[in-house]
Amino acid sequence: MNIQEIRSQFPILSEKIHGKPLVYFDNGATTQKPSSVIQRINDYYAKENANIHRGVHTLSQEATSAYENARTTIQQYLGAKESHEILFTKGTTDSINLVAFSFGELLTAEDEIIISAMEHHSNIVPWQMLCERKGCKLRIIPMNENGELALDQFETILSAKTKLVAVTHISNALGTVNDVKHIIDKAHKVGAKVLIDGAQSIQHIQVNVQELDCDFYAFSGHKLFGPTGIGVLYGKEEILNSMPPYQGGGDMIKEVTLEKTTYNELPHKFEAGTPNIAGGIGLGAAFEFLNSLDMEAVLQHEQELLDYATEALSKIEGIQFYGRAKNKTSVISFLIEGTHPYDVGTLLDKMGIAVRTGHHCTQPIMDQFCIPGTIRASFAFYNTKEEIDIFIKALERIIPMLKD
Amino acid sequence: MSIKAKEQEIIDEFAIYDDWMDKYEYIIELGKDLPLIQDDLKTEDRLIKGCQSRVWLNAETEDNKMNFTADSDAIITKGIIALLIRVVNDETPADVAKSDFAFIKEIGLQEHLSPTRSNGLVSMVKEMKLNALKAVK
Known part of the structure; x- marks a missing residue:
């Protein structure tokens, strides 16, 4: 290199x-940011800017395909089965809040969520808010003095009550790489879903979401050489389909009457409003840059x-x-x-x-x-x-x- | 000496430094002369928590003159507090309440008083002025 x-x-x-x-x-x-990302964002605004997904005019179609191509680039890089399993969000925090709200709607007071003692506030506070809203219980995997998770303790708090385990792949403060594959396998044995906070991962290590078999994977564009204000939530299709929408508005609907609305399919169901188009395209360029490394x-x-x-x-x-x-x-x-x-x-x-x-x-x-x-x-x-x-x-x- | 005159004195003192490290050496020196808050006054209600560093501040008024003592766990923060206190100590509450500490910008240290810096100094300045306002007769 x-x-x-x-x-x-x-x-x-x-x-x-x-x-x-x-x-x-x-x-x-x-x-x-590498020049290729900066240039891509510049080109989008200089030559392609239009709103996406609805316009019949040429620019709108070009902008739509650039945005959707970015989604496909990210899908392929992460090894996701479907491109509609890649949801564009504002970043890791937004991705985790989406899951905490929407997946959280399916939980009851009997349920438990497990996080770890080394989480970023973004992977603590949304779950605390969910627990306040639904009455469920938050349990913590402890950490030893070297900054490693006590995985034996994890198994003692994991139970049939556990509905979700949300842990960081790599600690932002300590650099610890967690054995998330082990955590995912154990959690799946009791029927719990797993969210991985990947904010610090993709820029350092190769990540394949199907190999990990995680249910959700959240990350930000700006930490992997892409623009700010754009990120991704990967979710398994079946689970995303079972979840209610997070925010309402344009793009996420199939049909709206003043009495009732039916919702659009993935990924649009979770992408209300005009998205961060330049951000998505810029993030696609960042993944192409990663591909070149x-x-x-x-x-x-x-x-x-x-x-x-x-x-x-x-x-x-x-x-x-x-x-x-x-x-x-x-x-x-x-x-x-x-x-x-x-x-x-x-x-x-x-x-x-x-x-x-x-x-x-x-x-x-x-x-x-x-x-x-x-x-x-x-x-x-x-x-x-x-x-x-x-x-x-x-x-x-x-x-x-x-x-x- | 008026607040303005003291501010000018500090601006003149800093004018001789054109290297950042020399300037900070001087700020660190000033921190050592900060009129320290007594240990038993370092209570929760006198503590100003910043994300980066912490500041303790005590205000007293005697004969219509203000007297501040303070401390911080960070030495550069201490140096900047020493400058702020030097300007307002021994002045009337009315003058302290009006003071805008413009000299800090003049000597190139405004970054430390930026709200995003989260070092407790912005809240400390607010606290000094609140104390002054309370003491205005």
């Missing part, structure tokens, strides 16, 4: 921040970055790592004794280095470790060892400034 060639496809990577070359280590929050090489490069950075950081006095799972992606969460993450993040920024500081929308994880937050460096395949060297040098300059 030629990193310099890949970097040249991402215009923002040549930007300067405070006069210093940008070192972008905040890929867990959002990833940068050798994911094995990506994984290997990211693993090298992780190992290199972990080793270099280990030499810093007073460093403490959070998340030491055996199987983890290129995310490093850490604290340096005697310094506050806010201060470290502020000074790194002045040296052109973008990291995330704070609780990463995972307050329960921070509570378990009894810390207010961490500094998180999260790498993508376009990052380099040279950038890690700059990062380490910057830390060596900053730490003495912050310690008394």
